[in-house]
Amino acid sequence: MLTIKTQRKNMTVSSGLSEEMKPEIVSLHPLDTAAAPKPELLCIFGTGDLGRSLGLRLLQSGYRVVYGSRRPHSCSPLPQGAQVMSHAIAAQSASLIFICVHREHYEFLETMALHLEGKVLVDLSNNLKKDIYPEANAAYLQRLVPGAAVVKGLNTLSAWALQNGLLAGKQVYLCGNSAEAKQAVAEIATKLGLTVLDRGSLSAARELEDFPLQLFPEWRLPLRVAVGLTAFFFFYLLIRDVIYAYVEQGKDISFRIMVSLANKVFPIVSLIMLSLCYLPGVIAAFLQLYRGTKYRRFPDWLDRWMLCRKQMGLTALGFAFLHAIYTFIIPIRYAVRHKLISHVVDEMKNNKTTPFYFDNTEAWGTDSFYVLGILGFFLYVLLGLTSLPSVGGSLSWREFSFIQSKLGHLTLFICTAHGYIYGWNKFLRPSTYKWYTPPGYMLCLIVPSVVLVLKLLLLLPCVDRTLTRIRQGWERTQPMGEMGESKATNL
Amino acid sequence: MLTIKTQRKNMTVSSGLSEEMKPEIVSLHPLDTAAAPKPELLCIFGTGDLGRSLGLRLLQSGYRVVYGSRRPHSCSPLPQGAQVMSHAIAAQSASLIFICVHREHYEFLETMALHLEGKVLVDLSNNLKKDIYPEANAAYLQRLVPGAAVVKGLNTLSAWALQNGLLAGKQVYLCGNSAEAKQAVAEIATKLGLTVLDRGSLSAARELEDFPLQLFPEWRLPLRVAVGLTAFFFFYLLIRDVIYAYVEQGKDISFRIMVSLANKVFPIVSLIMLSLCYLPGVIAAFLQLYRGTKYRRFPDWLDRWMLCRKQMGLTALGFAFLHAIYTFIIPIRYAVRHKLISHVVDEMKNNKTTPFYFDNTEAWGTDSFYVLGILGFFLYVLLGLTSLPSVGGSLSWREFSFIQSKLGHLTLFICTAHGYIYGWNKFLRPSTYKWYTPPGYMLCLIVPSVVLVLKLLLLLPCVDRTLTRIRQGWERTQPMGEMGESKATNL
Amino acid sequence: MLTIKTQRKNMTVSSGLSEEMKPEIVSLHPLDTAAAPKPELLCIFGTGDLGRSLGLRLLQSGYRVVYGSRRPHSCSPLPQGAQVMSHAIAAQSASLIFICVHREHYEFLETMALHLEGKVLVDLSNNLKKDIYPEANAAYLQRLVPGAAVVKGLNTLSAWALQNGLLAGKQVYLCGNSAEAKQAVAEIATKLGLTVLDRGSLSAARELEDFPLQLFPEWRLPLRVAVGLTAFFFFYLLIRDVIYAYVEQGKDISFRIMVSLANKVFPIVSLIMLSLCYLPGVIAAFLQLYRGTKYRRFPDWLDRWMLCRKQMGLTALGFAFLHAIYTFIIPIRYAVRHKLISHVVDEMKNNKTTPFYFDNTEAWGTDSFYVLGILGFFLYVLLGLTSLPSVGGSLSWREFSFIQSKLGHLTLFICTAHGYIYGWNKFLRPSTYKWYTPPGYMLCLIVPSVVLVLKLLLLLPCVDRTLTRIRQGWERTQPMGEMGESKATNL
Ligand SMILES: Cc1cc2nc3c(=O)[nH]c(=O)nc-3n(C[C@H](O)[C@H](O)[C@H](O)COP(=O)(O)OP(=O)(O)OC[C@H]3O[C@@H](n4cnc5c(N)ncnc54)[C@H](O)[C@@H]3O)c2cc1C
Ligand SMILES: Cc1cc2nc3c(=O)[nH]c(=O)nc-3n(C[C@H](O)[C@H](O)[C@H](O)COP(=O)(O)OP(=O)(O)OC[C@H]3O[C@@H](n4cnc5c(N)ncnc54)[C@H](O)[C@@H]3O)c2cc1C
Ligand SMILES: Cc1cc2nc3c(=O)[nH]c(=O)nc-3n(C[C@H](O)[C@H](O)[C@H](O)COP(=O)(O)OP(=O)(O)OC[C@H]3O[C@@H](n4cnc5c(N)ncnc54)[C@H](O)[C@@H]3O)c2cc1C
DSSP: HHHHHHHEEEEGGGOOOOOGGHHHHHHHOOOOOOGSOOOOOOEOOOOOOHHHHHHHHHTTTOEEEEEEESSTTSSSOOOOOOOOEEHHHHHHHEEEEEEEOGGGTTHHHHHHHHTTTTTTEEEEESSSSSTTSSOHHHHHHHHHOOOSEEEEOOOOOHHHHHTTTOOOOOEEEEEOOHHHHHHHHHHHHHTTTTTEEESSSGHHHHHHHHHOOOOOOHHHHHHHHHHHHHHHHHHIIIIIIIIIIHHHHOOOGGGGGGGTTTTHHHHHHHHHHHHHHHHHHHHHHHHHHHHTTSSSSOOOHHHHHHHHHHHHHHHHHHHHHHHHHHHHHHHGGGGHHHHHHHHHHHHHHHHOTTTTOOOHHHHHHHHHHHHHHHHHHHHHHHHHHHHSHHHTTOOOOHHHHIIIIIIHHHHHHHHHHHHHHOOOOOOOTTSGGGGGGOOOOHTTTTHHHHHHHHHHHHHHHHHHHHHHHTTTTTTOSSSSSEEEEOOSOOO | OHHHHHHHHHHBBBBBBOOGHHHHHHHOOOGGGGGSOOEEEEEEHHHHOHHHHHHHHHTTTOOOOEEESSSSOOOOOEEETTTTEEEEHHHHHOSSSEEEGGGTTTHHHHHHHHHHHTTTEEEEEOOSSSSSSSSSSHHHHHHOOOSEEEEEEEOOOOHHHEEEEOOOOOOEEEEEEEHHHHHHHHHHHHHHOOEEEEOOOOOGGHHHHHGGGGOOOGGHHHHHHHHHHHHHHHHHHIIIIIHHHHHHOOOOOOOGGGGTTHHHHHHHHHHHHHHHHHHHHHHHHHHHHHHHHHHOOOOOOHHHHHHHHHHHHHHHHHHHHHHHHHHGGGGGGGHHHHHHHHHHHHHHHHHOOSSSOOOOOHHHHHHHHHHHHHHHHHHHHHHHHHHHHHHHHHSHHHHHHIIIIHHHHHHHHHHHHHHHHTTTTTOGGGGSSGGOOOOOOHHHHHHHHHHHHHHHHHHHHHHHHHHHHHHHEEEEEEEEOOOOOOSSOOO | HEEEEEEEEHHBBBSEEEEEEEHHTTTOOOOOOSSSOOOEEEEEEEOOOHHHHHHHHHHHHEEEEEEEETTSSSSSOOOOTTEEHHHHHHHHSSSEEOOOGGGGTTTHHHTHHHTTTTTEEOOOOOOOOOTTSSSOOHHHHHHOOOOOOOEOOTSSSSSHHHTTTTTTTTTEEEEEEHHHHHHHHHHHHTTOOOEEEESSSGGGHHHHHHGGGGGOOGGGHHHHHHHHHHHHHHHIIIIIIIIIIHHHOOOOOGGGGTTTTHHHHHHHHHHHHHHHHHHHHHHHHHHHHHOSSSOSSSOHHHHHHHTTTHHHHHHHHHHHHHHHHHHHHHHGHHHHHHHHHHHHHHHTTOOOTTOOOOHHHHHHHHHHHHHHHHHHHHHHHHHHHTTSSHHHHHSOHHHIIIIIIIIHHHHHHHHHHHHHHHHTTTTOOOOOOOGGGGOHHHTTHHHHHHHHHHHHHHHSSHHHHHHHHTTTTTTTTTTSTTTOOOOOOOO
């Protein structure tokens, strides 16, 4: 029976429901505050910003805190309720010590190694740059104090976030060689409202120390693609529009660079990047069809591409946003107003009789053009909204993928149609091909059209059926069939 | 050795505050890693996407993981650190087994029923459609393995979310007949950073399995209302504007459908839906006044209506957004530019002497019209922003309700005024009533006006006082007066 | 004493992995549901909205719930699974009681003091206004029932949030004199998905009770500044533009107030407020340079200013948004169209020969003006997006500060340049200085220019180096050098 009880305790703990405890709960003895258990005592070395903010937070979460300082009697103001002592005495009073000191000053810890025997040392340090030291700070610390259990972690928190209580639900990483020590730190972190991820042994410390130094790593590829495309189309259109006009007609229309030209480049880049969002999904599907299985890894480049689609899409949205605003201000531009007035005056001067024939087709065409643009932009913004972490997180997987995949492809379709209508009556005019180059919008329609055609092929019932089966685990040349393995929420 | 144990216990305790443990903490023995407790071992059946992602996550949270597989020696790559065994051996080594296998392949579990006696089986499966099986997957599993404690749950997580660590703070549901088994699963889920909600016994499994299949259930009513209103006003205005012009004047102005007509429908639908957001609150208040108590439930339709106000409001915002963009592009439309030019030329041709009298009232009127529209849109966007989960969550209840209720009614008032000014000098003109039908904007002002008048009545001091008392628990015909029951943060 | 210990252990464990439990897990005995431990029983006094929602939530999280009510047989519908009893009997059955009753009805608790001896009483009450009672509700409760351990807390939750399960990750505060009692409440809160912060003894109850009554406290200063600036510039421009035209030229251009004048005031206020966002950072830097240390606190006004920069910036964004929309609708305004037409007609009437000279400089100037405005607005929106809690929370500290500080200053620079170009050729014209007053845009460029110049000074290598050292803990007149204390993630 004993084993059962123990087991039960283990299972129910976090909420404390074992039946043998009930009686006492019901007739609870008068609370006697003197006998109440003291909260756990934690030690912090270092009274800088980080040390102070961390201490404040620990105190608020119900811990007692003691600081270890080189000059315990003259250090900067510490959170109320904390004690300050010399390093050695502070270390003795607690079993877990947060090291909030710069790595450059770790040496003094070596001299204290005896006091730190058997303690858990949490290394929260970061460096100013990558690879300035041969070993990770935490590995260095472990070398200095071999008798302690060093845990690297929490270093992604800023003093600022700690101080302002912006921790709830945030993920932090831990690593260390002692499972017990990691467990202790994990529990403190959980009480602070953090979610803890164990990254294994102390050899992962370097990786953890590199985290806070990252500057938008997943944005790099999309931004590079964006800059590349922008530069290319800018110069392409500069030549075709401005320089062509200057060379062939002697007209200086360089003022167009600022708005007209930019407002051609932006939609082009936006559309191409939008299609680049949906191209890898299509490639992946064809690869799976070709291979007849989903159990072989995609090539590296495809993997990396698929992982930055969100950033790709948001960059595309940025360009679309710029395009929209550039379009809205068109009519208040000097050049546009000037052209309108000149137009009227010209008409009047030449005294035409039917000067203003209203072209119904033109009205339909341009209006459809605008309407498609507006709808596309609307859906674009919707995609962007659902990619906000808090919105996306409140959607079910099916809802998220309905918006991102179904509405996403619809967005691509509408935006591509917007592009086609733009050039609807210009495709066949020779004057369009200045210096034998196609206009920008024609170039930008290639990739989206390809993506849409390929996607259409994938939607053919027979292809779709095969693909669905493959994605559910079926394999064309099944060796011995573990096809029963469950796919993710497989809708 | 005793001190070590105590210490260890203390470490695992999430807060560890018993005073009898303190001494050992202070004189901590050197950590001896060999004796450290091994983390708990969990078993996963199935090596598909879900199994792999879940295993990765469990490993990262500090568990040990063993996979059960039909072909343990030739399965797809598994997360580092996990073991793979045959189903039977894997099952023996752990007390809790995650079933990441499609329901279609559950039969093999029946043959293993003996090995699964007394184990906790977590059923994470989902189906592709509703009601394709007579019983819930989890109930089926329990029937196959009656000796095990089946827990349904975590099935709302996607392999994708698991893999990318997007779990922090997410809510998951559990159900099962064994409280102990649920508790064990709940603890694992909590360690993964999830928030667990117990939905009762295994009979709730069906409901849980239907969750991931839902596609925007709360959006259905608002979207239907929106589609209905849009269709009605579209055809109404099509008849009044385009068909009327064609029939009575022989003019083809069908090109107006794309932009002009749409830009009349959008604001109309937006305003009506905005007022439908605030109508149920007013009805509820009058019902409470009439009944003299707040302790009787609202009729079902009112309840459902009140629950989808957020979606109603956001749909209204979507239409307002479209209306705004449609308005911005007006001046660059071909038809508008054409009209402007024709206008000038006409004036010139007819050689009027005072052709361009500047109408001050007109200037004030149209400018007020635009300004009200802009302010209304601004407030609209503000309402939308605070309904983002992360923004709303950071507001106090009083702040949220200040914005949603006070500013919301202000928005409604401003947008309604925007509508009235639009028609200010047209209400009395007979030409307005083509074919004896009132124009669209007149129809759309009815509901908002009613809501505003009713709201005004509710703000009368005497009515307001009674309502406040009712909402604080007072009842007109109080039977025996438990009026002391606390209302929610009742500001 | 043993029972107490068991209870305590039971309360504090949360993961329970002590090694002596491992063996049993592996060879798990058949689950025997009859013997399964009953979940903990909690009592709720009061069956109002709050009581009901809280009970529902507790049941869902796996607790058993009993309500104490004055009329247990005739109260409003309670969540399924909960029991209702008289207050006295309900109190006896549980050790922890949630008091969901208005403070006005607390007296009955005094009569029950005997039954409440040794219980934990959680006071969730709020008041309708600040300072309507001499003592905090919780203090009053403690006075009525001195033998119980009163814990104030959870009062920031609304019944609505509880009912709709919007709790995950939310922060709540606790205070109370008994650490043990607070611990018990904290554990329940944690199971509900809340993050708990301990605010100390019961004397903090007043503060906690004032929380839900706050209405945007951090927004007050920015909004006041915004209203002040708006009012000042509105009247200033009213005099300079409208009244001046009326007095000196006898023209009534009062219609301009609605749009033209507002659209001058908005960008002015926006730019000044944007610069006020970045001014305190610069002042702080110079103060640190002057003092030669970062360890002395900033004066109070600077501290307060720095803490409301986010709200300052978002208010500025609001004005920028209004400015953008006001600008987009310019061309559809009656007055603008009228002016355009008059312009053309005038030109025609006077029959000029070269009426429409195209000014290239003008074209470049106005286009640059618009482009800078658009880019500035784009960056503005980016700043606003990253200040959404869920977006900001997903960025590393370095990323957040890159956007807010680097891109923020860039935004300020671009917007200031936008302002300069607006007045580029008007600065030296005497006609600009009507009644010897400078135009509004000139006034509004002063603060941004000062901020940018000061920031530039700070970027000088020598100044920057000193400042960086100071911010890393170096002090010019270092007393005894604890410079090793770690600064926060110090990038
Ligand atoms: C403004 C904007 C914002 C965006 N935000 C986001 C964002 O927040 N997050 C994001 O991810 N993308 C985002 N994107 C990019 C894009 O919308 C999504 O990546 C979109 O989901 C791609 O859809 P897809 O159908 O091409 O590919 P996928 O959704 O990847 O999948 C195609 C098909 O393959 C299936 N499938 C996928 N993976 C597997 C698998 N491993 N095994 C079996 N079947 C599988 C899916 O069920 C689907 O049917 C955004 C784009 C834009 C324009
Ligand atoms: C763009 C946009 C976004 C929106 N987003 C949201 C959103 O995120 N969430 C949302 O809920 N709505 C949203 N709405 C809809 C709408 O703004 C809110 O529902 C708004 O709170 C309704 O206000 P109300 O005063 O009519 O009703 P309510 O706020 O429901 O209440 C009216 C009065 O009744 C009182 N009261 C309410 N319930 C009770 C009760 N049970 N017992 C006693 N008194 C009670 C309140 O204190 C209040 O004084 C949105 C609307 C728009 C346009
Ligand atoms: C639309 C918009 C939204 C905004 N949203 C936000 C927001 O969400 N949150 C927000 O905070 N602000 C926000 N702001 C305001 C503003 O962008 C930020 O406050 C910005 O970080 C100020 O940058 P700064 O360089 O002047 O000052 P800071 O970032 O305060 O710092 C200046 C320098 O001092 C250093 N420093 C700061 N504190 C310390 C210290 N204690 N010890 C040593 N060095 C220190 C920093 O490393 C930095 O190099 C917003 C502004 C706008 C326009």
